[in-house]
Amino acid sequence: MLAGKTxxxxxxxxxIGLGYARALAEQGANIMINGFGDADAIEKxxxxxxxxxxxxxxxxxxxxxxxxxxxxxxxxxxxxxxSVDILVxxxxxxxxxxxxxxxVEKWDAIxxxxxxxxxxTIRTAVPYMRKAGWGRIINTASAHALVASPFKAAxxxxxxxxxxxxxxxxxxxxxxxxxxxxxxxxxxWTPLVEKQIPDxxxxxxMTEEQVKKDVLLEAQPTxxxxxIEQVAGLAVFLCTDTAASITGSxxxxxxxxxxx
Ligand code: NAD
Numbered sequence: 307m308l309a310g311k312t313x314x315x316x317x318x319x320x321x322i323g324l325g326y327a328r329a330l331a332e333q334g335a336n337i338m339i340n341g342f343g344d345a346d347a348i349e350k351x352x353x354x355x356x357x358x359x360x361x362x363x364x365x366x367x368x369x370x371x372x373x374x375x376x377x378x379x380x381x382x383x384x385x386x387x388x389s390v391d392i393l394v395x396x397x398x399x400x401x402x403x404x405x406x407x408x409x410v411e412k413w414d415a416i417x418x419x420x421x422x423x424x425x426x427t428i429r430t431a432v433p434y435m436r437k438a439g440w441g442r443i444i445n446t447a448s449a450h451a452l453v454a455s456p457f458k459a460a461x462x463x464x465x466x467x468x469x470x471x472x473x474x475x476x477x478x479x480x481x482x483x484x485x486x487x488x489x490x491x492x493x494x495w496t497p498l499v500e501k502q503i504p505d506x507x508x509x510x511x512m513t514e515e516q517v518k519k520d521v522l523l524e525a526q527p528t529x530x531x532x533x534i535e536q537v538a539g540l541a542v543f544l545c546t547d548t549a550a551s552i553t554g555s556x557x558x559x560x561x562x563x564x565x566x
Contacts, residue, residue: 317397492560
């Protein structure tokens with residue numbers, strides 16, 4: 307379905323991003339992965355995508371806090387593969403702390419990685435999409451783009467910001483066969499969620515089991531974590547012709563969380 311197309315996925319060395327990369331590769335797209343981690347592990351994932359799906363896959367170490375590196379990353383993908391047809395903005399970090407103690411450097415990093423990096427990838431990629439006459443921009447937002455939770459000031463602000471960016475760029479590209487949407491997952495079991503458990507235990511004075519049951523899955527009426535495969539499957543659907551009229555949408559996949 308996506309043979310000959312190129313997909314750039316930020317923050318795809320683990321978790322949901324790696325899930326998108328593999329799902330888009332399965333449909334035939336050439337892939338650029340990005341993110342941090344152990345060099346050998348990243349190389350293994352990169353090679354695995356090529357051998358498992360018979361596509362080309364390159365890795366960019368661009369730091370999503372650095373506009374120049376982001377700009378160069380998009381141009382590298384276009385120069386290597388001919389264009390950037392699918393852009394998935396997915397890199398993200400979390401910090402859980404009360405507002406009066408929230409570290410300023412954590413606020414700045416979360417706004418940079420979870421929000422501003424998408425501005426920089428999009429502004430660089432859109433000209434390629436306009437030239438090709440086709441494009442798909444998929445932003446990983448969150449249920450936290452629609453509702454808030456305490457102790458996540460920067461994350462909730464960044465995710466509400468990405469919702470606004472999604473709608474704005476959708477309007478600007480609506481006549482160019484480019485769609486721009488945000489997927490809003492509830493809790494997905496990934497390293498990002500696993501890592502926030504100790505801080506949430508501290509902030510709420512709870513045990514690990516209490517955090518999982520009373521904070522995480524308490525929000526989700528299904529009482530199940532969303533899976534990486536489900537999120538990636540929605541991204542693949544957004545790349546189909548059937549989804550051509552879905553643009554500027556914030557699409558919850560949250561086990562009913564934001565229906566409440
Ligand atoms: P993860 O920690 O598994 O993956 C995050 C990725 O971002 C990694 O590849 C990491 O290397 C990369 N990254 C972090 N800082 C970076 C930087 N400065 N430059 C480049 N890459 C960087 O987490 P995940 O849960 O897969 O999260 C992916 C996205 O999904 C995030 O935007 C997150 O907010 C969102 N999300 C996650 C959940 C969840 O429950 N896991 C729910 C809703 C939304």
